[in-house]
Amino acid sequence: MxxxxxxxxxxxxxxxxxxxLDLFPERRDDVISKLENLGxxxxxxxxxxxxxxxxxGIPGKLLVIESDAMRIDNPMEMLRTFSKLCSTMNFPEKISKTGxxxxxxxxxxESRAHGVEMRRLHLHETGDIDTQIEVIGTLILLEDESEVYSTPISIGKGYVRTEHGLMPVPTxxxxxxxxxxxxKFRLGPVEGELATPTGVAILSEIARPIPDSMSFNPTRIGHGAGSMELKEIPNxxxxxxLSHEKEEILYMVETSIDDVTPEILSKVQEDLGSISLDVYLLPTLMKKGRxxxxxxCLVEGTKLREAIEKIFESTGTLGVRYYSVKREKLEREEVKLNxxxxxxxxxxxxxxxxxxxxRRQIKAEYDDLKRISDEVGLPIRIVKEEAERIARKEIR
Incomplete structure (x- = not known):
């Protein structure tokens, strides 16, 4: 999806x-019921x-949350409450971690903006129950292995009145x-605040920037309405x-280095492995015969900035290149057998x-094969051959 x-x-x-909720009307009642159960x-x-x-003049759906809940003004308490809700409702671990x-x-x-340690931070609007409802509801609807993209985010311009007084946009x-x-962000198209911290945080976590080269064929459109009616533009x-396609857009991030030892590069490669789909080193002949x-490293859009910063910090390189690449994947599934x-x-x-x-291809996971090889004292090659032979008979 x-x-x-x-x-x-x-x-x-x-x-x-x-x-x-407008995009998936068939799931609307079930999701709203789950969210009301949180109350x-x-x-x-x-x-x-x-x-x-x-x-x-364009129809859309406006979310209205009515609650007598007190605002949670401490971030640590809000995180504990969020964990409790996810655990009690038996939500998948992915929802809890992403949330x-x-x-x-x-x-x-908020901590950086106000110059206050996070544990001493006093939350305002983001401490409302609405924030947790919006995060959990969004993640329930995206619970499947969804690929999510976003076009550049309009943030508004000028000033907005807050509990701290008049603030510039973005706050x-x-x-x-x-x-x-x-x-990517763009100012405008109207005066005032159009992008809230919660909205920008959710999109930054769940969605990749849409590449210029990406074309798509929509099969449905959902409209979420803002609370204000704007004269200049539909809020x-x-x-x-989109229709299902095997092609996905990723980013290749790379840099060429001639002043870092192989031992350090090995550690950099290991560190990048936790956020990359693939990472590798190629021997290179640089200028002046060096x-x-x-x-x-190949990364999803949501990990692009983290990968770039990690390469700068870990290698001391002066420049990093990145570009979008297309990848096609075979349909696949994971099967567990005894x-x-x-x-x-x-x-x-x-x-x-x-x-x-x-035709099918069946491949046993290396970590499982290594564990068995260590326990029974057989070469991993023998364990692999036997495991895959049995799997070919049992998997239909």
């Missing part, structure tokens, strides 16, 4: 959630409505989130559901992929 957000008039947490767990009154409105990263983006940005917290985001966030290496090796049975994970011709 591929989704593209188009924040031509900015973004907020409620607009993201309402655009997805019962917290012992508060919580009512969530999705109202049909028009913005600039915490979104909240940390907001809290760390200090939003600006701090922008600094750590891989997305809407568009969400497109021998060096080209470090290359495989007899000797007199014992071991759990082994297999990657099962399907060639365009329809």
């Amino acid at each position: 591929t989704i593209v957000f188009d924040p031509f008039c900015g973004v907020s947490g409620d607009m993201i959630l309402s655009s997805l 019962r767990l917290l012992g508060i009154e919580l009512k969530i409505k999705l109202e049909e409105v028009k913005r600039g 915490k990263r979104i909240l940390l983006r907001i809290f760390e940005a 200090p917290a939003t600006a701090q989130i922008m600094l750590k985001s891989a997305h 809407l966030l568009r969400a497109y559901l 021998l060096g290496h080209t470090l290359k 495989i007899p090796i000797g007199e014992r049975k071991f759990k082994v994970r297999f990657k099962v992929s399907y060639l365009p011709s329809g």
Whole structure:
């Protein structure tokens, strides 16, 4: 499933959630019911409505959250509450981890903006129950292995009145989130604040910047409405559901180095491995006959900025190149089997992929093979051959 957000008039947490609820009407009642259950767990009154409105003559959905919950003004308490909700509701670990990263983006940005340690930070609007509802609801709707992109984010311009008085747009917290985001931003198109910290944090975590070379074929469109009616432009966030394609857009990040030892490069390669889909070193003959290496890593858009910063910090290089690349993947799935090796049975994970011709490929996971090899004292080659032989018989 591929989704593209188009924040031509900015973004907020409620607009993201309402655009997805409009995009997936068949899931609307179930998701709203789950979110209202969170209120019962917290012992508060919580009512969530999705109202049909028009913005600039275009129909969209407006998310209305009614609650008697007190604002949580401490980031650490809010993170504990979020973890409790995810655990009690048995949400997948992915929702819990991604949600915490979104909240940390907001809290760390607020901390930097106000020059206060995060544990001493006093939350304002982001401490409302709305923030947790918007984050959890969005992640429930994107629970499947979704590929999510966003066009450049409009942030507004001028000034906005806040609890701290008149502030420039983007507000200090939003600006701090922008600094750590891989997305592109644009001022305007109207006066005022169009992009909120929650909205920018969610898109920065879940979506990649849409590459200029990417073309797409929408099959559905959802509209999430902002609370204000603007004269100049429809106050809407568009969400497109695309037809399924095997092609995905990634980024290749690379730099050429001739003054870093192989031992250090090995550590850099290991560190990049945690955020990259692939990372490798190529021997390179540079100017003036100098021998060096080209470090290359393949990353998703959401990890682009982190990869660039890690390369700068770890290698001391003066420049990093990056460009979008297309990748096609075979359809694949993971299958777990109990495989007899000797007199014992071991759990082994297999990657099962399907060639365009329809033929299957079955490959056992290396970590499982190594573990079994160490335990039974057989060469890993023998363990691999036996495990895959059995898997070819059992996997249909």
